[in-house]
Amino acid sequence: MxxxxxxxxxxxxxxxxxxxxxxxxxxxxxxxxxxxxxxxxxxxxxxxxxxxxxxxxxxxxxxxxxxxxxxxxxxxxxxxxxxxxxxxxxxxxxxxxxxxxxxxxxxxxxxxxxxxxxxxxxxxxxxxxxxxxxxxxxxxxxxxxxxxxxxxxxxxxxxxxCGVMAGIGAALNTGSVGRGDSVAVIGCGGVGAAAVLGSKLAGAARIIAVDIDDRKLDTARRLGATHTVNSKESDAVDAVRDLTGGFGADVVIEAVGRPETYRQAFYARDLAGTVVLVGVPTPEMKLELPLLDVFGRGGTLKSSWYGDCLPSRDFPMLIDLYLQGRLxxxxxxxxxxxxxxxxxxxxxxxxxxxxxxxxxx
Structure with a gap:
């Protein structure tokens, strides 16, 4: 009934x-x-x-x-x-x-x-x-x-x-963050904070959290960010480059979903680096980038839908890590x-x- x-x-x-x-x-x-x-x-x-x-x-x-x-x-x-x-x-x-x-x-x-x-x-x-x-x-x-x-x-x-899997998956699955990598996460709400946690889980050596809210940056640091950047106070691209020897991060995860933050992600990555868009844009948003820069910088531009997760594979594994005190x-x-x-x-x-x-x- x-x-x-x-x-x-x-x-x-x-x-x-x-x-x-x-x-x-x-x-x-x-x-x-x-x-x-x-x-x-x-x-x-x-x-x-x-x-x-x-x-x-x-x-x-x-x-x-x-x-x-x-x-x-x-x-x-x-x-x-x-x-x-x-x-x-x-x-x-x-x-x-x-x-x-x-x-x-x-x-x-x-x-x-x-x-x-x-x-x-x-x-x-x-x-x-x-x-x-x-x-x-x-x-x-x-x-x-x-x-x-x-x-x-x-x-x-x-x-x-939804959100936590989207962020963790953006780092682990879509971005393929590996041991020793440098990662920048732009936008540290729930999804971005989860991307920080996923990057830590993957063994990233340097995790740079970028946001305009110091409360979110404090949370990101607690979850594993090694450095934080308040982009109200300093240029996000310059700050990420300064923290990565002038090169940019191996993986930049954009968790806002806006053209201006995507451009920051694009230019904050190292040559041949990876940009992962996990923030959700609205229908009217448009992105403009010099095509020569897209060509010349190489690397990979990806979008991450639900963290490219496979629930039957990822959920039990992440819950096991949670019960072990590792997540x-x-x-x-x-x-x-x-x-x-x-x-x-x-x-x-x-x-x-x-x-x-x-x-x-």
Whole structure:
């Protein structure tokens, strides 16, 4: 039978979110119902509320989540009721050209649940990133559930569902940061801070954190940055070059998503170095670079989508490192809040007061 649960819904563009009763159907073939234990408040949820992703209102918000599988539909074999899982928005299909070439982290046909959750009047909801986890329970494709060690804190584990994985993956997977490398991270919010942590995990010798907010730079230093640059006070490109013998960093990770910070990343890298764009630009943004500089500087310009992660590979490995005390995911949990405090959390996030507010259910 379907269930009625509490959830956070964005009904119209720019309007405050509301706590609503929604209907969660029984899982169909290939689907799972998950009882949510924790869900982080991500900028992407705010983008949905502001209509920056689509106008398919009403949205069921929330996607950085961990919880316990309650029920599965026909044909589901990878997870079972009682499994502790992290939800992901890269449920790979296994059949597209990327998957068949052995690159499932680029899957071009990721899938979501076929059925829709609804309001009690039957209005269909659009779940954020195909998840919708600011809810006591949610319906997802079973492939969006990745089983991990139950000993992990749900508040910390759930953050791998989006921002923290995006940052760590930008360093480990996309940027291929290696032992002894120099790395600069431009923008040290949640994703950039995670990129600092990923660079430390990879063994980078020099990690330069760049931001305009000293609070974020302090956090980056705690997570492994060896140097910090406040780009309000000094030129970011000159500072990175000064800290790397005049050459620039081997890998520069741009975690802001703006043309001006991308240009900084481009010129702050060493010759033949790598730029990784993990910050998300808005549709109207344009980038201008001298084509001769693109040619002459060589190297690699990459974008990183979800940290080029493969959840079935990366989530269990990172949770194991967390349980070993080698990956401080708890550092990203600034505060825990109730389901009806999401709107206030958006304001704190917008003001840069938190790395992550996490809803506990």
């Amino acid at each position: 379907s269930q009625q649960v509490r959830a956070v819904v964005a009904r119209s563009k720019g309007a405050p979110v509301s706590l609503e009763t929604i209907v969660v159907p029984d899982p169909g073939p290939g689907e799972a119902v998950v009882r949510i234990e924790a869900c982080g408040v991500c900028h992407t949820d705010l983008h949905y509320r502001e209509g920056g992703i689509s106008d398919d209102f009403p949205f069921l918000l929330g996607h950085e989540a961990a919880g316990v599988v309650e029920a599965v539909g026909d044909g589901v074999t990878d997870v079972a009721p009682g499994d502790f899982v992290i939800l992901n928005w890269r449920a790979v299909c296994g059949q597209c050209r990327a998957c068949l070439r052995g690159r499932p982290w680029y899957c071009f046909n990721t899938h979501n649940a076929e059925q829709r959750m609804t309001l009690t009047d039957g209005t269909e909801l659009s779940p954020a990133l195909g998840i919708g986890a600011f809810a006591e329970k949610t319906l997802v494709a079973a492939g969006q559930c990745t089983k991990v060690d139950r000993r992990a804190s749900a508040a910390a584990a759930g953050l791998l569902g 401080d995911l708890d550092a990203f949990v600034t505060e825990t809040i109730a389901l009806d405090e999401v709107e206030k959390a958006f304001e704190r996030m917008h003001n840069g007061d938190v790395l992550r507010s996490v809803v506990l259910l």
